[in-house]
Amino acid sequence: xxxxxxxxxxxxxxxxxxxxxxxxxxxxxxxxxxxxxxxxxxxxxxxxxxxxxxxxxxxxxxxxxxxxxxxxxxxxxxxxxxxxxxxxxxxxxxxxxxxxxxxxxxxxxxxxxxxxxxxxxxxxxxxxxxxxxxxxxxxxxxxxxxxxxxxxxxxxxxxxxxxxxxxxxxxxxxxxxxxxxxxxxxxxxxxxxxxxxxxxxxxxxxxxxxxxxxxxxxxxxxxxxxxxxxxxxxxxxxxxxxxxxxxxxxxxxxxxxxxxxxxxxxxxxxxxxxxxxxxxxxxxxxxxxxxxxxxxxxxxxxxxxxxxxxxxxxxxxxxxxxxxxxxxxxxxxxxxxxxxxxxxxxxxxxxxxxxxxxxxxxxxxxxxxxxxxxxxxxxxxx
Ligand code: NAD
Ligand code: USQ
Numbered sequence: 001x002x003x004x005x006x007x008x009x010x011x012x013x014x015x016x017x018x019x020x021x022x023x024x025x026x027x028x029x030x031x032x033x034x035x036x037x038x039x040x041x042x043x044x045x046x047x048x049x050x051x052x053x054x055x056x057x058x059x060x061x062x063x064x065x066x067x068x069x070x071x072x073x074x075x076x077x078x079x080x081x082x083x084x085x086x087x088x089x090x091x092x093x094x095x096x097x098x099x100x101x102x103x104x105x106x107x108x109x110x111x112x113x114x115x116x117x118x119x120x121x122x123x124x125x126x127x128x129x130x131x132x133x134x135x136x137x138x139x140x141x142x143x144x145x146x147x148x149x150x151x152x153x154x155x156x157x158x159x160x161x162x163x164x165x166x167x168x169x170x171x172x173x174x175x176x177x178x179x180x181x182x183x184x185x186x187x188x189x190x191x192x193x194x195x196x197x198x199x200x201x202x203x204x205x206x207x208x209x210x211x212x213x214x215x216x217x218x219x220x221x222x223x224x225x226x227x228x229x230x231x232x233x234x235x236x237x238x239x240x241x242x243x244x245x246x247x248x249x250x251x252x253x254x255x256x257x258x259x260x261x262x263x264x265x266x267x268x269x270x271x272x273x274x275x276x277x278x279x280x281x282x283x284x285x286x287x288x289x290x291x292x293x294x295x296x297x298x299x300x301x302x303x304x305x306x307x308x309x310x311x312x313x314x315x316x317x318x319x320x321x322x323x324x325x326x327x328x329x330x331x332x333x334x335x336x337x338x339x340x341x342x343x344x345x346x347x348x349x350x351x352x353x354x355x356x357x358x359x360x361x362x363x364x365x366x367x368x369x370x371x372x373x374x375x376x377x378x379x380x381x382x
Pocket of ligand 2: 101103146211235236237239253328
């Protein structure tokens with residue numbers, strides 16, 4: 001299949017582009033490298049030394065014999081996007097190309113506006129591009145489990161059947177997102193749903209949980225193919241951060257009580273889920289929603305698991321409960337469905353001691369690159 005990976009220089013996108021290329025798909029990467037620019041602006045850096053994209057692609061060709069096309073530009077610029085769609089003419093479009101940090105979106109009004117403009121306008125341009133140029137292509141869009149928030153009922157996959165005043169309907173599941181970033185994903189979902197209903201486009205929204213891990217078969221094949229791994233207080237995510245904190249002897253930063261429960265998955269499952277969605281496309285006019293995660297944990301559970309795995313490696317790991325910089329429930333019900341991807345054949349990698357060992361060892365290997373001043377959270381929701 002011919003697949004365009006938008007955001008292919010990022011954490012999920014790079015691993016996915018290489019995986020799809022390895023599986024024999026013809027892959028193109030579109031990215032404007034704005035994430036590298038935001039890192040520079042915030043004075044942060046990935047734990048792992050990532051190479052420039054052109055070097056990454058050259059080495060991938062040397063290692064695998066497979067060519068990946070590169071389109072450098074911003075999808076909020078319609079002319080560039082339309083030209084890329086015309087030239088590459090993909091059958092599947094995987095869209096990772098957004099500002100994806102909740103804390104980044106809450107730094108200031110400017111950051112909220114940047115996040116929502118970048119994400120909503122980029123996706124809207126893509127929908128118009130598909131309508132005008134590639135109406136039969138299939139959009140696989142990365143959404144987030146955080147669109148749902150933490151309701152006191154089970155979370156379904158995108159839709160819920162409701163009875164009201166004696167009548168019944170199946171409607172989009174209510175959304176209660178917890179940051180300006182998560183809100184941008186809700187706005188995207190509404191726009192994509194509209195494009196499917198009204199223009200007959202086909203789309204799959206992957207409501208992904210928090211991703212952990214760094215190694216995939218392909219990114220581990222050579223040092224120049226290494227993936228990014230964020231640990232700072234803005235772009236770093238819970239489990240990845242905890243492993244790096246443990247490796248450098250920083251107390252684990254549990255926010256508040258730590259009862260916040262979220263859905264998680266291994267990066268190796270992200271890449272496979274995307275391929276499964278591509279291989280089993282939505283029908284014309286269908287807006288399909290899959291909850292993309294394999295397990296649920298509270299933040300405190302994760303900290304205890306990392307502490308245990310660290311002890312086994314001889315690390316002394318302390319757990320801190322910091323005042324929560326976010327406004328979120330710290331004790332709540334959380335039970336989400338995730339059967340759609342499993343029924344398409346996903347065989348999950350569950351969080352195991354061996355994964356934690358490998359993440360911890362990876363973090364130990366690159367520990368001299370950690371800037372300890374970037375670990376504590378700096379962005380407050382209030
Ligand atoms: P990332 O920041 O590592 O990568 C995003 C990439 O998109 C970057 O390379 C960036 O330069 C590019 N990009 C952003 N805006 C662009 C634009 N306007 N035009 C072209 N390129 C643009 O993020 P990630 O962690 O790989 O996340 C990818 C997607 O998956 C995001 O949409 C995110 O919301 C979603 N997601 C991520 C996680 C996670 O835990 N990392 C969990 C759930 C969902
Ligand atoms: N948390 C801590 N300590 C930390 C970091 C986070 O306790 O050091 C807590 C947060 O308060 C929150 C939970 O862990 O309750 C998850 O936070 P996170 O930073 O790991 O993840 P989040 O902000 O939700 O965002 C990440 C990705 C985002 C994606 C989302 C999936 O950055 O792109 O959409 O995970 S989900 O959480 O399912 O919405």
